[in-house]
Amino acid sequence: MTPLPRLAVFDLDYTLWPFWVDTHVDPPFHKSSDGTVRDRMGQDIRLYPEVPQVLDRLQSLGVPIAAASRTGEIDGANQLLELFDLVKYFVHREIYPGSKVAHFERLRHKTGVPFSQMIFFDDEKRNIIDVGKLGVTCIHIQNGINLQTLTQGLETFAKTQAGS
Numbered sequence: 651m652t653p654l655p656r657l658a659v660f661d662l663d664y665t666l667w668p669f670w671v672d673t674h675v676d677p678p679f680h681k682s683s684d685g686t687v688r689d690r691m692g693q694d695i696r697l698y699p700e701v702p703q704v705l706d707r708l709q710s711l712g713v714p715i716a717a718a719s720r721t722g723e724i725d726g727a728n729q730l731l732e733l734f735d736l737v738k739y740f741v742h743r744e745i746y747p748g749s750k751v752a753h754f755e756r757l758r759h760k761t762g763v764p765f766s767q768m769i770f771f772d773d774e775k776r777n778i779i780d781v782g783k784l785g786v787t788c789i790h791i792q793n794g795i796n797l798q799t800l801t802q803g804l805e806t807f808a809k810t811q812a813g814s
């Protein structure tokens with residue numbers, strides 16, 4: 651049986667959606683009558699297209715999911731997760747500025763899952779480096795999360811377990 655992580659953690663900006671929520675868009679957000687999420691200026695806001703499927707896949711595998719973001723736009727980020735109906739997937743949301751090491755220390759404390767049993771997806775190299783030092787399997791992503799990257803990440807995680 652392929653070993654699965656006991657916690658999957660996702661960055662938000664440029665991992666779940668293609669913008670920085672603190673600078674590229676204007677909160678507050680709302681859902682239009684046609685179901686489109688828009689910002690204060692009426693700009694369309696979208697996720698990377700496979701995000702719901704990625705989170706569904708993990709949920710069906712029984713892997714709990716958390717968010718870890720360094721954004722200063724805490725309300726806006728949480729509002730987007732609500733408007734996109736993603737809150738139901740996340741057992742924990744750590745959204746505040748600072749080193750991501752702090753976010754992961756809190757996740758370990760809250761879940762009891764050791765770093766070696768976590769997988770983390772992020773687009774920024776500095777976060778990958780910082781969190782990787784903790785012993786978390788870190789997957790550096792480009793162009794947002796998708797099903798292929800998820801599958802490759804889970805394979806990478808399984809190899810770390812085989813080698814330990």
Ligand SMILES: [Mg+2]
Nearest residue numbers: 661663664773
């Ligand atoms: Mg990011």
